[in-house]
Amino acid sequence: MGNMIEAEKIGYVYQSKYQKTKALTEVSCSFEQGRVYAITGKSGSGKSTFLSLLAGLDVPTEGNLYIDGKEIREIDRDAYRMNQASVIYQAFHLFPLLTVLENVMFPMELQHVAKKERKERAQAYLSKVGLPDALYGKMPNMISGGEQQRVAIARAMASGGQILLADEPTGNLDSQNEAVIVELLCKMAHEENYAVIVVTHNDKVAEAADVVYGMSDGRLEVVRG
Amino acid sequence: MRNSLKQMMRTPVRTILFLGLMIFAALLMTLGACIWLKGTRTMAQYEDRFMTVGTVRQIPDSFEQELVWNAETKDYEVKKNAQYSHYYTPEDLLFDGAAYIAGPEQRAFYISYQPEYVTMSKSMGDGIGWATLFAEFSPVEDCMPDESVKIEITKVIGGDPRLEGVVDYFCDHHNPTPEMLYKDKTYVAMMGHQASYIHGRAYEEKMQSKDEVYIGLEMVPFSLESDLLLPDGSRPEDVFRSGQKIFEVTDGFYETEAGRRILNLAQTALLWRDCQPVTGTNQTSLLMPFYNGMAYICEGRDISEEEYEKGSKVCLAPKAFMENNGLSLGDSVKVRLRYTDRKMNAGRKFWLEGSINFYTGLVDTDGNPLEVFETSEYTVVGIYDVAFSDAESKFAPGADELVVPMESIEARDGVNLINCGPMTDTTASFRIPNGSIDEFLRGWAACGTDKLEFTFYDMGYSRLKEGIDNMKVVSLVLLAAGVILTVLLLFFFSHLFITKQAQRTAVERSLGMRKAACRWSMLSGFALLVLLGSVLGAVSGFRISAKVSAANAGETYYETAYTAGATNLDHEIAVEEAADSAMPAVCCTLFIVAAGVTIGWGKMNRSLRREPMQLLAERAEQ
Numbered sequence: 001m002g003n004m005i006e007a008e009k010i011g012y013v014y015q016s017k018y019q020k021t022k023a024l025t026e027v028s029c030s031f032e033q034g035r036v037y038a039i040t041g042k043s044g045s046g047k048s049t050f051l052s053l054l055a056g057l058d059v060p061t062e063g064n065l066y067i068d069g070k071e072i073r074e075i076d077r078d079a080y081r082m083n084q085a086s087v088i089y090q091a092f093h094l095f096p097l098l099t100v101l102e103n104v105m106f107p108m109e110l111q112h113v114a115k116k117e118r119k120e121r122a123q124a125y126l127s128k129v130g131l132p133d134a135l136y137g138k139m140p141n142m143i144s145g146g147e148q149q150r151v152a153i154a155r156a157m158a159s160g161g162q163i164l165l166a167d168e169p170t171g172n173l174d175s176q177n178e179a180v181i182v183e184l185l186c187k188m189a190h191e192e193n194y195a196v197i198v199v200t201h202n203d204k205v206a207e208a209a210d211v212v213y214g215m216s217d218g219r220l221e222v223v224r225g
Numbered sequence: 226m227r228n229s230l231k232q233m234m235r236t237p238v239r240t241i242l243f244l245g246l247m248i249f250a251a252l253l254m255t256l257g258a259c260i261w262l263k264g265t266r267t268m269a270q271y272e273d274r275f276m277t278v279g280t281v282r283q284i285p286d287s288f289e290q291e292l293v294w295n296a297e298t299k300d301y302e303v304k305k306n307a308q309y310s311h312y313y314t315p316e317d318l319l320f321d322g323a324a325y326i327a328g329p330e331q332r333a334f335y336i337s338y339q340p341e342y343v344t345m346s347k348s349m350g351d352g353i354g355w356a357t358l359f360a361e362f363s364p365v366e367d368c369m370p371d372e373s374v375k376i377e378i379t380k381v382i383g384g385d386p387r388l389e390g391v392v393d394y395f396c397d398h399h400n401p402t403p404e405m406l407y408k409d410k411t412y413v414a415m416m417g418h419q420a421s422y423i424h425g426r427a428y429e430e431k432m433q434s435k436d437e438v439y440i441g442l443e444m445v446p447f448s449l450e451s452d453l454l455l456p457d458g459s460r461p462e463d464v465f466r467s468g469q470k471i472f473e474v475t476d477g478f479y480e481t482e483a484g485r486r487i488l489n490l491a492q493t494a495l496l497w498r499d500c501q502p503v504t505g506t507n508q509t510s511l512l513m514p515f516y517n518g519m520a521y522i523c524e525g526r527d528i529s530e531e532e533y534e535k536g537s538k539v540c541l542a543p544k545a546f547m548e549n550n551g552l553s554l555g556d557s558v559k560v561r562l563r564y565t566d567r568k569m570n571a572g573r574k575f576w577l578e579g580s581i582n583f584y585t586g587l588v589d590t591d592g593n594p595l596e597v598f599e600t601s602e603y604t605v606v607g608i609y610d611v612a613f614s615d616a617e618s619k620f621a622p623g624a625d626e627l628v629v630p631m632e633s634i635e636a637r638d639g640v641n642l643i644n645c646g647p648m649t650d651t652t653a654s655f656r657i658p659n660g661s662i663d664e665f666l667r668g669w670a671a672c673g674t675d676k677l678e679f680t681f682y683d684m685g686y687s688r689l690k691e692g693i694d695n696m697k698v699v700s701l702v703l704l705a706a707g708v709i710l711t712v713l714l715l716f717f718f719s720h721l722f723i724t725k726q727a728q729r730t731a732v733e734r735s736l737g738m739r740k741a742a743c744r745w746s747m748l749s750g751f752a753l754l755v756l757l758g759s760v761l762g763a764v765s766g767f768r769i770s771a772k773v774s775a776a777n778a779g780e781t782y783y784e785t786a787y788t789a790g791a792t793n794l795d796h797e798i799a800v801e802e803a804a805d806s807a808m809p810a811v812c813c814t815l816f817i818v819a820a821g822v823t824i825g826w827g828k829m830n831r832s833l834r835r836e837p838m839q840l841l842a843e844r845a846e847q
Contacts, residue, residue: 052841079737081734081735081736082736083737086736087735097232102231106736107737110737
């Protein structure tokens, strides 16, 4: 199985009007399908930045990032995000004014999937993440954090990509929901052949991962491989 | 767009508030624009129908006191005569910044000798009094004519022949030192009934009489002086000025200078019933009777601008004259100009009802009758009628008065000038653009003299304009309020609907939505609301404006047009507002939508300029 994503000495600098902040320094690593990767580190260590670069939300300011062998600057990043990589966030980032079902249908709408089909598929994904039918018509703010995160995972699955990037997915959840989400992510990697990359500072999540990277001051190192 | 709308509909209070306020703002804007445009178009529509005419009056430099003897009171009466160092001319009114449309002009009127036509006074028969009597008479008894004395009219030389043999009262009223009249002598004089009643012993006798109670006017002798003036208006020397008025008829008297003058004056006195006034002007509207609607063209047309400029031989003739002479439109009228009056308007000499305040000295200083100086034929292009309700007005037209282009009179500068005076409001006028009165007066004050007094007539234009200007101010306030409110609303709600939705944009972008799609997704709902609000508001504004117009319809400002016919005799008609135009509503809608899209686009671009990673990171921190 080849590497889906390969980072080659990438770096990233946040540049505001008044200052530059180096968030990543010469990060090199690779990710492949069917495995769960955990990136741990303290707050501000650069792990979320790294995840966003992997998601194609921005491009590295130094080094190269290859997706399926192609440099990320050379590919259509919008298409990459739409079809290959999905992100779930600690704050869920669901559309507050769309129902649970509509949130999951949204990525398929971007892919111009027929309404009937996207509804069926959305329901299937929601079922797969274990969300009861009764919640499909609810607004995100009417369901619990764990449920919202499951909706976010279902929405990520709905895009049809094989890369799932999760930014502190259990950060806002209690321990019971945390276990459910971790199990769900592992299941997606091991059974659905996703490359699951989780940024976390939660030990339990890291323990469940196949590979663990540690991030410190913007530098990445293998903790367990 | 569906998702965008769906999300908007799920915040109904915000969305409805936005829609409602947009409707209100668009309504204000459209209402203001509609009213403004309507006011502007109404003024433009009526600009041609309103005319602003100014009249000029020269103020006397001083007044000279003349003492006139009054035989009744046996004392002098003071008569004030206005004195002018010189007469201003229309050329004196030409100054920088004076934008005359017509004029300025000082009109003379000409007295045309028309024996073959039936004039107004002639048509009324002999019942109309004769102005002057040239007659031989003898006193009933020897007397001093310093009071009313009886005389017997023995021979009428000129004037009403029915007076021959009549005994009447006579007084050398204005002569402090009259001469004795003897009953065995015959005298001759030009005389007439003036405004002095019988007085003295005759009056007392009448009062004592049981039968007779009528106190009539006495006959008063007139001076035989010539009325002829020099072209500059000054009076030439004349031996009969302030001279003898009563002459004893002796053998060979009519061979003397006095005798010949009396005969010649008597001859001219017979002419006046065959006379017709002719007024030359450069534009019909400069004649006040036409301007103010007292006279109006009831058949045919006005003299054209070209005809005025070229001096074409065309005229406007009064309806009564045309009917009395069996003339119709297109016929010619032969005009024989005999005298020129540069002091008055025709209406002050040829009264509308037919009587004439005529001249007494239509001879030159040698005593020879003044002859016709210009003859031509004028084609009648328009027939006018007169509203007699205003016949007493100083602006009233003269009986039988013909109106001709001033340029058509070759000797218009005053041949046989028998009356001359300064510019007055009845003889001098000009036309300026509507609404320029203040500007004119400012310009005149800067370079003119205070010896000329102007009176302006604008048919109510100032009042209409003031009303419309006020309306336009209100409309501009509404328009400005609408624009400001629209912009503020667009900024505020675009902040709510777009800027505050940055997270949504970031999530959409993280899900792979392209920037253009994101922009469309966010803007479409916003723009649709703006469009809906602006259309509803514009339609409402347009309708309210139309209702306001309907309510104002028929409101009378003031209007009169001398070509508009008899229905305008009350000088007032309704000024209809310009038709409602949907253009402001369309423009306001387009403006609001364009502003909405522009502001929304700008805000959206600010959100899109930043990478979703940054946006979401900020959100996470918040």
